[in-house]
Amino acid sequence: MRFAWRALWSPGRTAAWCTLALLACTIVVRAEAPESLRKIVVIGASVSDGFGVRLRTAQQDGRSVVVGVDMRTLLQAAAREPDMRVTSHATSMYFSDPARFARESVRQALEDRPSLVLAVDWLFWNAYGIGGTRGPMPKNCDDRMALLERGLSELEPLVRSGVPMVLGDLPDMQSAIGGGMISQAMVPDPECLARLNTRIRSWCADRPTVMLVDLYDLVRRVLDGKPVRACNRDWCETDLGPLLQRDRLHPTLNGTMAVVAAALEAADRGTGGAASKAFDLDPSTIRARIGTVAAQGATAKDAVNAAEVPTVRRTSEDPRVQPAAAGSGSNPSP
Numbered sequence: 001m002r003f004a005w006r007a008l009w010s011p012g013r014t015a016a017w018c019t020l021a022l023l024a025c026t027i028v029v030r031a032e033a034p035e036s037l038r039k040i041v042v043i044g045a046s047v048s049d050g051f052g053v054r055l056r057t058a059q060q061d062g063r064s065v066v067v068g069v070d071m072r073t074l075l076q077a078a079a080r081e082p083d084m085r086v087t088s089h090a091t092s093m094y095f096s097d098p099a100r101f102a103r104e105s106v107r108q109a110l111e112d113r114p115s116l117v118l119a120v121d122w123l124f125w126n127a128y129g130i131g132g133t134r135g136p137m138p139k140n141c142d143d144r145m146a147l148l149e150r151g152l153s154e155l156e157p158l159v160r161s162g163v164p165m166v167l168g169d170l171p172d173m174q175s176a177i178g179g180g181m182i183s184q185a186m187v188p189d190p191e192c193l194a195r196l197n198t199r200i201r202s203w204c205a206d207r208p209t210v211m212l213v214d215l216y217d218l219v220r221r222v223l224d225g226k227p228v229r230a231c232n233r234d235w236c237e238t239d240l241g242p243l244l245q246r247d248r249l250h251p252t253l254n255g256t257m258a259v260v261a262a263a264l265e266a267a268d269r270g271t272g273g274a275a276s277k278a279f280d281l282d283p284s285t286i287r288a289r290i291g292t293v294a295a296q297g298a299t300a301k302d303a304v305n306a307a308e309v310p311t312v313r314r315t316s317e318d319p320r321v322q323p324a325a326a327g328s329g330s331n332p333s334p
Contacts, residue, residue, distance in 0.1 A: 038084060038085055039085050039114045040084070040086045040115065041112050041114040041118070042070075042089070043108075043118070043122050044090040044119055044122040044124075045091070045092065045121045045122065045125055046095075046121070047071070047120065047250060047259065048070065048090035048121055049092045050256065051092045053068065053070070053251070053256055054253075055067055057287075057290060057291030059291060069256070071260060072088035073293050074253075074256060074257065076293045077292075078281055078285070087112055087114075089104075089108040089109060091105075102122070102151050103154055106157055110157060114163055115163065116163065117158060119168070120168040123169070123170065126154075127188075127196050128144075141188065141191070141195060148199060148200070152199075159207050159210065163209065165210050165211070166213050167200070167204060167210055167211070168214075168215040168263075169200045169214060169216050170188075170196055171216050172193055172220065173187055176248040176249040179246070179247040181247045197216055200212070209270060213262050213266040222243045222244060223244075230264075230265045231262075231281050233281060235257065235261060240283065254283065260281070
């Protein structure tokens, strides 16, 4: 027995045993390294809130109903693990008071203590900026830059918390003018848009926990009829049908899937590749699950929030008011 121990711990074998022990520890650490994505929070405006996105689904009792699909519902339907929790503080009313909704959504996200925040269209009304129905209309690009800086400053508490966050830059929505949702006065000119996006990219580059999703390129590709490549899949109108609603501003269900795929691919950079692996982004699978998820998400809180949303009327006199586009997405969405 004494001979056996001496053989095992002889000087020639000690280094080998230490190497094996270190390797074993490394294997254990690597197995536990990917951060849990059990708790995702969505903040943002109408794209995140699923404005106009509808899907006809079959319920367990045999009824066929049309349900609204926001980004939370889509992510919950795509989650591979049943205990994945996705919460949303996005609102289609963001445009009406960007300063208040920016501040409130960040506060709510922090209270949820998430493992990942998706803020894909969070900056849109903070930079595209109409000032809100309670604020002045920006007169020039400097005014828009001031709106953007204010919005970025509101995100600093999330940055300091260390939680990974996906933030979208600004798409060029010139093509949506005349679609019933936005006016020329709301849209920055190309030079201003480039300036705004340069600032957003610089801000993200200085903050390692913030991953940028390139909405500018995504929307440009959709408008040009080119596929959006995200999460090892091509999202293309030729295969899936329209990716934009008739208002030319909001995505359809398929378009929202493409945005989510791009956001998760961006999140991979801050989660060691875990984000996209946590979801099954097959469109047919998501559609099959949405009805169940939507039914589970119909909480009393959702009902209260819906009741508090005021009616928004179409107006040509005040371009700061985002109207409800007639027919832009009231039918089941492709």
